[in-house]
Amino acid sequence: MSTYSIMETIVVLGIVAVALVYVLRRVIKTSRGKGDCGCGCGKDCQCNHKPVKKY
Numbered sequence: 001m002s003t004y005s006i007m008e009t010i011v012v013l014g015i016v017a018v019a020l021v022y023v024l025r026r027v028i029k030t031s032r033g034k035g036d037c038g039c040g041c042g043k044d045c046q047c048n049h050k051p052v053k054k055y
Helices: 003-031
Strands: none
Touching: none
16 A cells, blocks of 8 residues: 555545544434434524423
8 A cells, every 4th residue: 555545544534533423422412402403593492491381
């Protein structure tokens, strides 16, 4: 293997590692309820904190 192909492999593995960490972090935050709920309002949305009306 040449030096160029080794550098390409290292760069690709680095990109894959960063993407994997990003996805795992999003999954963990969402599963704990601290992330975005998916409504598009961001992490400070009120969807998960709506008051329950009792009649």
